[in-house]
Amino acid sequence: MNRYSALALLRHGLFRRRWPEALPDREPERGYDAVIVGAGGHGLATAWYLARNHGMTRVAVIDKGWLGGGNVARNTTIVRSNYFHPARRALTDRALHLWEGLSRELNFNVMFSQRGVINLAHSSAQMDDLARRGNAMAVDGVDAELLDRDQLRHRVPLLDTGTDTRFPVVGGMLQRRAGTARHDAVAWGYARAAAALGVHVVQNCEVTGIETRTGEVVGVRTSRGRIGTRRLALAAAAGTGGLAAMAGLRLPLENHLLQADVTEPVKPVLDTVVTHGQVNFYISQTDKGELVLGGDLDGYNTASTRGDPFPVEAMARACQSLFPAFGRLALMRTWGGVVDMSMDGSPILSKTGIGGLYINAGWCYGGFKATPAVGESLAHMIATDRVPSLAAPFALERFASGHLVAEEGHGPRPWLYH
Numbered sequence: 001m002n003r004y005s006a007l008a009l010l011r012h013g014l015f016r017r018r019w020p021e022a023l024p025d026r027e028p029e030r031g032y033d034a035v036i037v038g039a040g041g042h043g044l045a046t047a048w049y050l051a052r053n054h055g056m057t058r059v060a061v062i063d064k065g066w067l068g069g070g071n072v073a074r075n076t077t078i079v080r081s082n083y084f085h086p087a088r089r090a091l092t093d094r095a096l097h098l099w100e101g102l103s104r105e106l107n108f109n110v111m112f113s114q115r116g117v118i119n120l121a122h123s124s125a126q127m128d129d130l131a132r133r134g135n136a137m138a139v140d141g142v143d144a145e146l147l148d149r150d151q152l153r154h155r156v157p158l159l160d161t162g163t164d165t166r167f168p169v170v171g172g173m174l175q176r177r178a179g180t181a182r183h184d185a186v187a188w189g190y191a192r193a194a195a196a197l198g199v200h201v202v203q204n205c206e207v208t209g210i211e212t213r214t215g216e217v218v219g220v221r222t223s224r225g226r227i228g229t230r231r232l233a234l235a236a237a238a239g240t241g242g243l244a245a246m247a248g249l250r251l252p253l254e255n256h257l258l259q260a261d262v263t264e265p266v267k268p269v270l271d272t273v274v275t276h277g278q279v280n281f282y283i284s285q286t287d288k289g290e291l292v293l294g295g296d297l298d299g300y301n302t303a304s305t306r307g308d309p310f311p312v313e314a315m316a317r318a319c320q321s322l323f324p325a326f327g328r329l330a331l332m333r334t335w336g337g338v339v340d341m342s343m344d345g346s347p348i349l350s351k352t353g354i355g356g357l358y359i360n361a362g363w364c365y366g367g368f369k370a371t372p373a374v375g376e377s378l379a380h381m382i383a384t385d386r387v388p389s390l391a392a393p394f395a396l397e398r399f400a401s402g403h404l405v406a407e408e409g410h411g412p413r414p415w416l417y418h
């Protein structure tokens with residue numbers, strides 16, 4: 001009988017027996033074969049693939065806060081692979097394949113829901129742009145469908161497809177295999193599965209220094225003592241720039257605040273994800289019934305998660321102009337996460353000039369969707385010291401050589417990056 005069965009519920013509920021620990025609370029040991037900094041989705045996934053794919057289990061994931069306290073549980077949960085740039089498409093589509101089997105693999109329901117993602121177009125030029133992107137995707141076997149206004153009306157009945165609106169919608173592109181996943185379940189799913197294979201998840205343990213000797217990593221200093229290791233991966237999102245500086249590396253990253261908010265819950269009214277490029281807005285409905293609204297950056301460098309009211313106002317305005325019926329809903333809460341923006345809008349998934357030091361950062365607005373593929377690639381890098389082909393375009397050296405990975409040849413284009 002499963003320990004979470006009805007009988008177990010009765011036993012624990014009525015007789016106040018202690019629940020078995022979901023995740024052992026670990027003290028850091030003096031040394032590990034590999035240390036991963038950051039117990040977000042990326043760090044935890046890396047630990048799981050290290051243990052599962054490479055048999056490395058003397059591994060610690062350490063976090064200055066608590067498991068899932070970072071952006072992994074602050075994002076708007078959109079998962080998709082509809083990129084124009086081949087390198088971005090390949091990495092996120094690998095992730096999408098892994099998402100499809102993830103709940104089964106981890107034996108934990110990450111609530112991956114392939115409800116589709118629709119990008120709206122507001123002019124024939126944008127429609128051409130989407131067609132170009134869709135064709136590029138199709139060439140690689142990634143699914144994409146163009147929708148005209150009538151098809152949109154049918155697929156998303158509450159969307160205002162009138163022609164006299166502020167931003168008239170002319171059509172869109174649908175990726176059916178895309179969708180959403182339950183963000184904190186992803187963190188817990190990876191953490192539990194990795195811990196079951198022997199990985200230590202150490203919370204409340206801040207890395208305060210990186211030790212190197214003759215150009216090789218030998219350990220980290222933490223708020224709970226020194227930990228020796230010869231393989232160190234930084235997967236600390238907004239903390240990565242500061243951590244890399246401890247090893248003398250200056251990364252091309254800036255920290256910015258990104259906010260999101262939810263309305264009060266209502267019955268199911270939106271069964272897909274809709275993104276609106278003109279004003280940079282995206283919306284989906286959670287299983288609880290809340291509408292999740294996302295928008296643009298606050299627009300200045302910060303390390304604070306406390307945001308301005310203006311982006312929230314902009315999201316509410318965009319929501320109302322696209323879905324007038326949602327104007328009646330109350331906003332329940334807003335929150336923010338500090339995102340690490342790279343200079344070409346693409347991540348850094350790379351070895352460094354320091355032996356045994358690996359970096360995963362710069363995911364800007366869009367790292368959640370890539371979580372399984374990041375974990376798989378970074379684990380491969382740590383275990384073999386070789387860069388897998390999916391990660392090769394995201395090397396740190398590109399900022400010196402000029403081989404940037406910029407979607408459509410532009411800098412970060414917000415509406416493409418969620």
Ligand SMILES: Cc1cc2nc3c(=O)[nH]c(=O)nc-3n(C[C@H](O)[C@H](O)[C@H](O)COP(=O)(O)OP(=O)(O)OC[C@H]3O[C@@H](n4cnc5c(N)ncnc54)[C@H](O)[C@@H]3O)c2cc1C
Binds near residue numbers: 042079294338363366
């Ligand atoms: C509002 C918002 C909406 C978003 N929407 C989407 C979306 O819809 N789809 C999508 O794909 N992406 C989205 N993102 C981006 C996505 O959340 C991130 O790219 C991704 O979560 C980053 O990877 P992570 O989960 O490992 O990072 P995090 O969860 O942030 O983990 C990093 C961890 O490192 C720890 N850390 C930092 N410094 C140290 C240190 N010195 N010592 C020890 N630990 C340290 C932190 O405590 C943190 O727990 C969104 C982000 C935000 C903020």
